[in-house]
Amino acid sequence: MNLKKDQNVINQAVKMLTISEDEAGQRIDNYLLAKLKGVPKSLIYRIVRKGEVRVNKGRIKPEYKLQANDVVRVPPIRVSEKEQAPISTKLNKVSQLENQILFEDESLLILNKPSGIAVHGGSGLSFGVIEALRTLRPEARFLELVHRLDRDTSGILLVAKKRSALRNLHEQLREKTVQKDYLALVRGQWQSHCKVVKAPLLKNELASGERIVRVSEQGKPSETRFSIEERYNNATLVKASPVTGRTHQIRVHTQYAGHPIALDDKYGDKQFDQQMSQLGLTRLFLHAFSIRFTHPKTGEILQINAPLDQDMKGILTILRTQTLKSLQ
Numbered sequence: 001m002n003l004k005k006d007q008n009v010i011n012q013a014v015k016m017l018t019i020s021e022d023e024a025g026q027r028i029d030n031y032l033l034a035k036l037k038g039v040p041k042s043l044i045y046r047i048v049r050k051g052e053v054r055v056n057k058g059r060i061k062p063e064y065k066l067q068a069n070d071v072v073r074v075p076p077i078r079v080s081e082k083e084q085a086p087i088s089t090k091l092n093k094v095s096q097l098e099n100q101i102l103f104e105d106e107s108l109l110i111l112n113k114p115s116g117i118a119v120h121g122g123s124g125l126s127f128g129v130i131e132a133l134r135t136l137r138p139e140a141r142f143l144e145l146v147h148r149l150d151r152d153t154s155g156i157l158l159v160a161k162k163r164s165a166l167r168n169l170h171e172q173l174r175e176k177t178v179q180k181d182y183l184a185l186v187r188g189q190w191q192s193h194c195k196v197v198k199a200p201l202l203k204n205e206l207a208s209g210e211r212i213v214r215v216s217e218q219g220k221p222s223e224t225r226f227s228i229e230e231r232y233n234n235a236t237l238v239k240a241s242p243v244t245g246r247t248h249q250i251r252v253h254t255q256y257a258g259h260p261i262a263l264d265d266k267y268g269d270k271q272f273d274q275q276m277s278q279l280g281l282t283r284l285f286l287h288a289f290s291i292r293f294t295h296p297k298t299g300e301i302l303q304i305n306a307p308l309d310q311d312m313k314g315i316l317t318i319l320r321t322q323t324l325k326s327l328q
Helices: 028-035 041-049 087-098 129-136 163-174 249-256 270-278 310-327
Strands: 007-011 015-018 071-074 077-080 101-104 108-113 154-160 179-187 196-198 201-205 211-215 223-231 235-242 286-294 301-305
Touching: 028 041, 028 071, 087 129, 101 301, 108 129, 129 154, 154 163, 163 286, 179 249, 196 249, 211 249, 223 249, 223 310, 235 249
Parallel strands: 154 286
Antiparallel strands: 007 077, 015 071, 101 108, 108 154, 179 235, 179 286, 196 223, 201 211, 223 235, 286 301
């Protein structure tokens, strides 16, 4: 087949796919991401928006939830080489993730996600965690994110290996029976009486396409619980436990409380960030360190912990040493 040099055919012909009972209930965009491995999320949204993807011969939106026996028309798709991540980048990310798997069985895979890796390709990133995991597990028929973490946030990420597990865990999240705990290094002395922040959050998109979240009465109800783990001279390590799961919730709630997180490029404090950078911090200090939930198949209560990486532990050691010296 004679193709232009800069194009790669992912899907050569129109496909008509019938949705099974097990595939029902998922959004069309997520379904296509799983089916069209290597296709950037931005391209999938584009073909859905243009009406090239049809369900039962009709146009649909990216959030359309598939029903059993739906017939999905998938058009031929070409991805230019510039939209694909270099092979070396992909292999590097895959090898990183292989060593970060905390738990795996036939229903679930639990990952300690490194900072700097997006959970999904898209928004200019054609290769993310889920694409890397599909490369690691080519035999897996189903791999879907149960929830998300910001690109710069590290820590526990749940991935379902079965549709039934995904449905069960989403139900637990809706019922707020999943306990998620994060560690955040914030500016200044967190006040002991500030145990809960309830501030509604509203998502905005800037002209540049960047997403920003603000506290607003027009926003969705949002709640985060806080406790103090350790105090330093000019910073506090806090445990943040989100009750709701809004975009950038912990980052905005700490800022709203007057204590932004170290090296937060959207909601941080430049002077504090400079101080932390001088100590060697190179990334957002927000880490999902613990999760507690009911296993979707066995009914067992699982408690999974993800330790801080050596760089983050090193920063805390420096801060601890500085604090002790100042007390002598």
